[in-house]
Amino acid sequence: MPAPVSSPSEFAFELALCARLEQTTDWLPARQLGASVASPGSRIIDVCAVVPGPEFDERARITDSEIPATAIESDVGAGSAVFWRDGFDCHPARARRATDRAVEVGFFESERRRSREYVRRAARYPHDWFSRLVGIENKPDLGSPGDLLRQLRLDVSLAVFDEVILSTESYVTGAHLNRIPGEVGVWRFDPDTGDREVVREPQPLSPGSTGVEPTEYHSLHTDVALVSPAEKRTARLRLAERAYGKGWRAYDLPACAHARADADGRPACAHFDRVVDPGSECGADCSAFEAADPPELDRDGLRESRTGWVADPAGAVRRQSGLDRYF
Template structure:
């Protein structure tokens, strides 16, 4: 099966059995942003998880969290940031839009305060690398060695459908856990069999210690960066926030009658009845497909945000902490 379908089905399975937040395709590097993308991230709840649920459904900008803006006296927004003014302006606007900041005007100047203190809402972060077919490993070994040496997440797991041999285990770091996925039937249907066999448990990584991030590899030489614990902590917070706002339902449904859209007790995935599997609408669907049929106007609407709200702790429209509604009508 495709890695895309494997990823969605694994997320749907984990969501039904694990607490916390799941997200797909998030950056997991520090010195080289975008240099490492983890397939799935699971963020486990921390002591103030409920406070985060009540605050906003969106990701809070990193610059807004770092800004010298508290919940007491409002501050002139330009004095509260230690970054480029354009980034500060974007962060201010977004933080106000999502309800993390509230603002007021004083003599033509804009002042902001936090509606609530940023909560200690997440605990462990687990990274899951999906490789359904170990016969086509790609850069798997290098990717997992990067995850272990950087130690940005607390644990790393490899998920596969392949039979896992001793040779496979010897090629990846001992710290990486291994799951073998067994599927029976349509995983989008209620009652379908989807089991995870734990071949090897993951070992905790040293997230509170400096990490080594490989950058560029040349023959006989690899450039590296030493990533200090403070930088890792900031990156972990960004990952957690991005995961909170994004979730894993970031896929599209094809405009095709062969794509089943019924909303059962299981997660709603883009399952094609003609292909008999989950499909990636952006790369393999459309009128050029031999199984394409125009979608009916009566096909039920798909609301993935509402489904996430219904099936997970995440709240689509929390009440928030705003003391009063902020809007353009408050400005001079």
């Protein structure tokens, strides 16, 4: 008989997997990113792992933050500066937001001419900085699948990712594998030891082809949208950039005397001796809560020491370090 599942919180399971991937691969894992196109926000992937490509170092030299896809795909070049609005083919408000952010992170340079703002690119954008996007859905306990199968079917039919993987702590049976789309890889992961067993390898998806995204589910039919290769290219670029800028440690540590950060930067509780979810387990409702300043956590230092990501590179606009970039 297989050993019983300990059923950790999905939050703790997710952080353990991200920490392990960071230690054992050259991937850049990030958590909780939007992975739909036609219906933004309707699909949030648990982990998006960015696999570095041949131009990764060039990307790392530009900025440690997300560069807006709208700015990357704009007509703003590195030569003569152009009036900011003329460089975009989109709503002016969207162009304004992209311009401001691109200037802030050092991707655009800005100058004033007779009270009008002109911009140019400060650096060439290396489109080959990532080679693959891997989507990972975490379900520690397959006995409570929820919307798992619907989510995985969407990921496969839309194919924004190059590969999709299901990660679980459960014992995986043949019945489980038969229900999961054949393209989806399956890992059995132990969050306590970090051991990862590949139960089934993922099959390559087709990000360069037209995708099919379910948008509304009805009792007798499902509404779908066809997503063009061009739309998927933009979605992939946006995903990769958001993952690069955000990482996986985008959480507040608990403001409690028992709170600490473990060696991986995960929020832990000395009283209960385990990783905790600050958003649902910590605070005045906890019987052991003692108000205190949250512990310090060097997110940038940890990430830079364990991945190819570079904190505050020479090409970036210098700024005081803070937590605002993570939210």
